[in-house]
Amino acid sequence: MTGYRILDPDGNLLDGARPRLGPEGAVEGLRWMLLSRAFDARATAMHRQGRFGTYSPVRGQEASVVGSSMALDPTVDWIAPSYRELPALVRHGMPLERVFAGYLGRGKAARIPDEVRLLPNQVALATQLQHAVGLAWGLALQRKPGVVMAYCGEGASSEGDFHEACNLAGVKRAPVVFVLINNQWAISTPRSVQSAGELYRRAEGYGFPGVQVDGNDLLAVYEVATEAVERARAGEGPTLIECLTHRQSFHNTTDNPRLYLPEGWLEQAEREDPIRRLEAYLAAQGVWDDGVRAAVEAEIAEQIEGALETALAMPAARPEDLFDDVYADPPERLRRQREELLGRAGD
Ligand SMILES: Cc1ncc(C[n+]2csc(CCOP(=O)(O)OP(=O)(O)O)c2C)c(N)n1
Numbered sequence: 555m556t557g558y559r560i561l562d563p564d565g566n567l568l569d570g571a572r573p574r575l576g577p578e579g580a581v582e583g584l585r586w587m588l589l590s591r592a593f594d595a596r597a598t599a600m601h602r603q604g605r606f607g608t609y610s611p612v613r614g615q616e617a618s619v620v621g622s623s624m625a626l627d628p629t630v631d632w633i634a635p636s637y638r639e640l641p642a643l644v645r646h647g648m649p650l651e652r653v654f655a656g657y658l659g660r661g662k663a664a665r666i667p668d669e670v671r672l673l674p675n676q677v678a679l680a681t682q683l684q685h686a687v688g689l690a691w692g693l694a695l696q697r698k699p700g701v702v703m704a705y706c707g708e709g710a711s712s713e714g715d716f717h718e719a720c721n722l723a724g725v726k727r728a729p730v731v732f733v734l735i736n737n738q739w740a741i742s743t744p745r746s747v748q749s750a751g752e753l754y755r756r757a758e759g760y761g762f763p764g765v766q767v768d769g770n771d772l773l774a775v776y777e778v779a780t781e782a783v784e785r786a787r788a789g790e791g792p793t794l795i796e797c798l799t800h801r802q803s804f805h806n807t808t809d810n811p812r813l814y815l816p817e818g819w820l821e822q823a824e825r826e827d828p829i830r831r832l833e834a835y836l837a838a839q840g841v842w843d844d845g846v847r848a849a850v851e852a853e854i855a856e857q858i859e860g861a862l863e864t865a866l867a868m869p870a871a872r873p874e875d876l877f878d879d880v881y882a883d884p885p886e887r888l889r890r891q892r893e894e895l896l897g898r899a900g901d
Contacts, residue, residue: 575777581836583617585854591613591616593641594612611806616641617771622642622731622775623641632702634685651860655865660869663869673685683704683715683720684722686702690792701730702729704719731786735769737800762793765782765793765796769797770826802820874896
């Protein structure tokens with residue numbers, strides 16, 4: 555089972571395939587994928603030095619995350635993320651230094667800018683899907699053109715929230731695209747025990763299309779996501795996209811996958827690496843080689859180090875920040891607690 559694909563694992567175009575994403579767009583996609591991988595490495599190193607909070611790498615899933623988000627128009631569309639979609643957030647307008655600020659515990663400096671159409675990262679599995687459907691339904695009621703792309707993993711798709719969100723989205727024909735990234739592991743729980751059925755086929759029961767795509771093929775993910783966004787924008791309702799991919803790393807920086815991954819699993823995942831596949835395709839198109847790669851990597855390294863330096867200079871979080879940005883008009887109880895905290899801080 556591979557799902558819909560345009561490129562084979564060696565980067566060859568399948569017979570008769572005509573990619574919707576041209577070489578220029580594919581190079582842009584590859585650049586986001588390389589940025590993601592470089593960020594993973596930097597974030598992991600920072601965590602190992604004790605300077606960074608817990609981080610969930612995207613490694614292996616870059617084509618699923620980047621290919622889907624490239625179907626969005628950041629000036630009208632929204633993203634409701636989970637916690638493993640870093641390049642999608644940055645492409646959508648989240649400044650890289652603010653991403654760093656979040657992992658550095660810089661509090662308010664990590665705030666999503668008001669004009670960026672992003673919900674915050676969500677770690678409570680699948681709860682962002684309810685918000686995504688409400689937001690999408692609201693946009694439709696206001697006759698706004700926006701579409702909401704909501705991400706979750708195959709583990710999260712076993713939560714009741716996933717099913718409630720899909721059901722409501724179907725009934726309201728909400729302009730939402732559910733991107734279910736099936737990386738085959740929910741921490742140490744394998745996909746085989748999440749469901750006895752095919753995940754993408756659940757959509758049928760909720761009255762909208764479900765598609766399974768090779769999540770290691772940027773061109774295929776982009777095409778499927780673009781069609782889903784177009785349907786949503788045209789008022790034709792939601793789509794569920796299941797991206798078949800691999801988590802090529804640990805669940806997060808607190809996990810040791812060697813304790814539970816079967817022998818050879820990571821090596822197999824690396825053979826299907828989405829970056830290598832796209833590089834081979836673009837090299838055959840004559841728009842990518844070692845020289846271009848080295849130049850792009852140098853540019854990315856500079857971008858990442860610059861953003862990190864900016865974030866390190868940002869003010870640390872203050873305890874009272876905890877009370878802000880939750881209520882427009884905080885209830886009396888919280889105001890009292892804030893006063894109490896400030897009183898104590900002054901002791
Ligand atoms: C409601 C809820 N239950 C359990 C957890 C603990 N938890 C955090 S991540 C995770 C695995 C999620 O796997 P999946 O949805 O496949 O996404 P992935 O991490 O593989 O991207 C679990 C069980 C949680 N965060 N929220």
